Amino acid sequence: MAIRNYLRQFLRDVRAQKLRLFLTVFGIVWGTAAVTLLLAFGEGLQKRVVRAQKGLGDAIVIAWPMRTTKPWEGLPRGRNLRMTEADVAALRSEVEEIDRISEEYARNRGRVGWGRKALSADIAGANTEFGEMRSLVPQEGGRWFNEQDLAERRRVVFLGDQLKRDLLGEGAEAVGESVRLDGTPFLVIGVLQTKDQDSSYSGRDKDKVFIPSTTFKAIYGPEEIDNFIFQVLDPLKVADAKRKVTETAARLHRFDPTDEEAIQMWDTTEGMKFLTTFFIAFRTFLGVVGALTLVVGGIGVSNIMNVAVEERTKEIGIKMALGARRRYVIGQFLFETLTITLAGGLLGFLTSWAICAVFPQLGLEDYVGTPVISAQVAGITTLVLGGIGLVAGYFPARTAASLRPVEALKM
């Protein structure tokens, strides 16, 4: 009943004050679009950065055997730590926190040839679990190494996508082709699917070639591994796992188990942790900036409605004389404020949505990611908007309700 009445009154005011109403609504549209877009771009950027971060590997630890830095049981410090596949096998069985582990051999500047063409590229030897840990996803029709490749020391190779392009050309089919690694023919079994990779420890994967570690050892003959990587799926157990890796290696190679320098470890989960914290702060900042813009819009609405209360003092007085309760008067102004806020919010939201829909066509995605209006963004925007609508409505409604009928009628 009252709502219909409020609505009728509101529509009347809309007709009477078109420009004023437009400007007021525009303030809210602007503010809503600012909040929504800033949050959406924040989320888009975070997704892009996290994806690129995961290009190196999803929550992995890369470990390099180094030198001891503490004396131990009569042995001096400064001894080189030499680790082998047997150590990796020992770590796999003894450190129960580890879910996946792989040795890695590296050969810098190997010769990779196809037909008459030859390039220089880094060659890595790894096992079956390496592919998944390091986000080495094959393009369609290809595959990563399997157990048989390892067991039979097959001469199979997985190519980085850029290297494949450079060597065989853009359109050529690589799987099934034979390439030469330092003169030895290898069968191509897979090509890397293009991925974002922000960080690396031995060149980008797109420029590298990967062969089974057993094959690598058979051809190049190293005793020592260059490094190993492992993955702990439960993020809470990563620290324990790292400590146990050092302790286990210390027992096998006779060095101080507290010597954290003996095996240098790069824990990518720490980077991820930092990124998560950073983006919480970053998006909060963006959200606050947007919300402040919206607050300015809200102040505009509040201001306009306060003017409306003054203009309608007489009308309020008459209504009060006829028996309108304060609740009715407050309701009228809250209704109008919320209607303006809601309409502006909806328009702002649609604007943001349209901008997000068009954005991918601008070709800026590689730099700032794709803005996403997720449920979270929508939720936060709605909450901020609702809060602002209520606060903006509170003051005019209070002004209206505090009018005394006698004074209001005198106007």
Add this chain to the structure above:
Amino acid sequence: MNLFVGRNGKKNGQAAPSSPPPIIDMRGLRKVYDTGAIQVEALRGIELVVQPREFVAIVGPSGSGKSTLLNIVGCLDVPSEGSYRLDGEEVAELDLDELADIRNRKVGFVFQSFNLLPQITAYENVEMPLLFKGAGARERRERVGWLFEQVGLADRMRHKPTELSGGQMQRVAIARALACEPALILADEPTGNLDTSSGQDIMSLFEQLAEKGHTLVLITHDAALARRTRRIVRLQDGLIVEDGPVSRAA
């Protein structure tokens, strides 16, 4: 002077216990305006009783406290001191919302400047008190239609107030005042903004209402108008200085 007022008020107030309560029953009513430095005593002890079906004029020069009395009678304001029973209900202690309800149910206002809302139709103006009362759509429709017939404006219901003459506007205002079947119709200089002939029409309408048994209180400074009622209460300096029936000698 005080003695006179008091005696007069008490005489009228002590009606037989079985009869219906007076519409207006004011005892020792004071109203003080505190404007910081100065305190203005607008009403200094009003004793006034108006019985059902009475047609009373309250007269007095400006500054006599007429407007203040009107506001309190109409429950737009509350007294500083004393008691005011409207149709048997004590209103001196009510809060703003309770006063709003009392105004809605028991008082019908007719103002000098009509006080119709200009943006809505005459029909919607008359409907408004019924909306505040919470009447259903059907009841409102029937009641408003009937009221427009009573004031002779059935063909003007859908007009905006600005499209009506002064006399017609005041008729709409009277229809609005009658909407919730109030115990008291309170008119404040109802002909003040009208030409003579429209003013006469409006006064005739009031007389008809009085005939039909409505209780009317008319506030005016126009002696001729006051004489067309049945009782004149004269106010001066916040006190009732004269209260008696209108002599129909003329």
